[in-house]
Amino acid sequence: MQRNIYAVMATAALGLALSGCSKKFSEYKQNPNEPTVVPPSQLLRTIEADMYVAPFGQEERNDQYTCSNYNYYDDNAYWDGVFHSQFASLNYTTLTNVLNMQASAATAANTTANPYDAMAKFFKAYFFVKMTMAVGDLPMTDALQGAANFTPKYDTQKSIFIQCLKWLDSANTEMGQLIATGQTYEFSGDSYFADFVGASPAMVQWQKAFNAFRLRVLVELSNQASDPDLGVQSQFAAIIGNPTQYPLMTSWQDGVQFQYNSQYNYYPNNNTVYGTQTLRYNMAAAYTDSLSSFNDLRVMMVAEPARGLGYADTDYRSYKGANSGLPLSTMTQGVTSNSTNLYSLIGRHRYYEGLTGENTFIIGYPEMCFNIAEGIARGWGSGDAAGWYQKGIFSDFDFYGVKDGDNTVYLQKPSGSLGDDIIYTVHFNYAAYMAQPLVAFAGNNARGISQVLEQKYISMFRNSGLEGYYQWRRTGVPGFLQGPAQSGYGNGGTVPLRFQYPQDEAAANTANYQAAVQSQYAGKDDINETMWLLK
Template identity: 25%
Template sequence: MKKITYKITGVILMFSMMLSSCTKDFEEINTDPNNTPNALPQQLLAPALVGTLQYNMLRNRNFNNELMQVSVDMGDGDGKVFRYDYRSTWADYLYNGWYSELTNFKDLYKIASDELNYNKSYIGISLICQSWIYSMLTDTYGDIPYFESNQARDLLNYEPKFDAQKDIYFDIFKKLEEANTLLAANTAIVASSDPVYQGNIAKWRKFGNSLYLRLLLRVSGKAEVADAAIAKIKEIVEVNPGSYPIMQSNDESAILKWTGVAPYTSPLLTVREQDFRALGIATFFISHLVDWNDPRIDIPTYGSNGINRWGIAPYQGAYLGVPSGYAPGENPEKKSYFYSNTSTSSIMTEPLAGMIMNYAELKFILAEAAAKGWVSSSAETYYNDGALNSITLWLPTWSVPITTFLAAADIQWDNNATLDEKMEKIHLLKYYALFLTDMQQWFEYRRTGHPVLPKGAGLRNNGEMPSRMTYPVYVQSTNPTRYKEAVTAQGSDVISTKVWWQKP
């Protein structure tokens, strides 16, 4: 009996030790550091950047590119974006996705602001990224939840008010000013946590100030704020450039380069290959490149195995497109298209497709500012630099003098041209510099009306470019009071209602 008791006691002790061993580190082992207050700043940055670019790139492909005559989703069915045939279901994806990533960037800000993890650079980077996403949100929808957004988890605010776009922009400018100051300290971050600049804080600061210029230019045509916006542009570029460094080369472009190794695999790989190839390239997009003998589609000189840098398939030995906006029943033949990833060169697998803001865009921003007399530098120099860097971003070894290329293409700068003619040249070349950059082609067209796009007979919305996306339908039921306030303040929740900076 005594032996049996000893055996039972031993078993109990052994079980207790095993239980203690198994549960001792249970909380630590089974905690996801990316979704708890214990996360570190270096764990949050890359996933938020990758997530944001997923939304940007997929809607760039199937919304921006369709509106802006890069591609044509051919067919006579309803909801064809290239005909401005907008369905309300388009609204949800970006709205939900961008606000989700804002939560992640705000978590980065909060954790990097804690005494234990305090880091000025992560705070500054978070402010830049928040500014980037909020600007895309408001430029897409108009008035949006801003000051009360992303408060459901911590403050249980499930019905945030919608803020006026003017107020949103002014607060974005405050964020970018603060980021510029914080990043001036050049506090180190974990290089491997940063897939855009690999921990180079000086480059993040330059990107933040370059983004500042993009957004100042966007509101510069609004009479009530034009003087202040123009003065700030001049301050950044000429009056106090030492305090506001901006990008100086293609190497400083804000691009998350897809390596093909998880988690840095391009979101475009989620598109089925046959669907990726199904879109025809629009005549407007391809015809200029052909007329200019643009090296980005020059098969004999560039690319691999006869495939050009942008992975565009020729049609019967030539580059030919489909007219955008064609009427139902016309049924043109698909010609050139973008190769899928089965080829050796494809936008699907292109490292540079993770575009946030590139150096060429900045140069065209400065060209417009100079052409309008806001800065004293040469508009022609900025224009030429923009054209050059737009090409060499993709073809670094291209060595043709840019003035030779522009003259041969008959798109050289003309100081005697009217301002409207100068704007058309700047924005036609800027259109190609913005290739793959979220919705920026659409935003800039809405701001300027350039480049001039041909209008097909099948366009809806009275042939007018949509001015915004509508709010998601569910917002009407989940936040009805604030939704009605927004519609009363901004105008009807339709695609023809102009946002604040589009109105005189």
């Protein structure tokens, strides 16, 4: 204590001695070579990085696109607390960065009318939607206040969606007004549409992304679309009916997508890890078998033939995935070598022979097309559902390099090494594909909606995080097998419906957490409970 008193006295004396100087002592302490404020461009890059969900992770297996057959590295189980954590990861730290970016940009520009402000509204909507999709109700209105409120109350999932839709509408309006002025705005640091300054392509592209994401959110609300408070149908109709006010993507190149490079950002499957992944991962049935049944050439672009089935390499019957719920011991028996496999392996040429694989969509154009087709088919707005359905399919063909005509297909030779390929020429006809009974659009009815959902699921292969799983959870498409025989899932062979709240939330905000769990799930914070969104 005595030392502290002396320190105070010494500081006071020093303050008196310097009182005649023109500068304050605090100014002398500042290092002119160190920044005192984080520029919004740096925060933007950090926030955008948090949007990315890598392919080949647990999300991909929960979407049932690929499988692990070797439990030393991974498995296909869901989050039941035995194989994988059942607790959600929430993005409040990211949202704090969003608020800091918004404030920093307003200070630097001396106005809130700047691109970062529009981006902040989008990010708030994006991350709150991501979080509520995982758990249900969340602190929102009272959240992000720091020491001012350590125990924020929970907002209902319905109110969260209402607010997020408002943010997205406001973000579109603000970005559109900024673009229309033609003025120069500082907007660097963007990772997805490159670094531009001014009313740039990045701002234009992000405005399209805002609206594409808003369409995703509206479709996610399909089970609650009749609720007048949400305005799902009117908002959907407004967006697709006014492209000037709500510009939309026009090709897959417009999508928000993560691009890999051969210097430091490798695709998770690449030639440096091929040795450890060779036979330990295979294709899943929900995705692969759908493509095979549609005689869809995309399957040959992304998978190897299961030669143990006895068909020619270019016969669609050669492409088969394993049921994701199979016990790993059973699945492994079907993956013995590239010449005797009963299940298709992940395509060697596209994913392993190089380092960069393919871009990973975060918000993709094909998905947007299918969301529009679904909404029109549900009667939410006027338009050509069949046309949007076809646009989505053809755009995804283009992404995978599937041409209307002759196509070059690379398949690894039986027992061949990496890069030792057989090259086939396979003819594919777009019109014939679309005319097949399984593919030809059945109209604005239940079957037509199911077809849209099937193709949307296919288009989200290895991208868009958990959107494939969320679509199944909302619609039942595609059909994920369930029951005791699906022991590979864990959770008694049942696919769960949600994550549990994080343990630190239950410990630090106990009363509000318990009230939210009681109001939603009758007091059971359980992975098999049904949230408001799905009722």
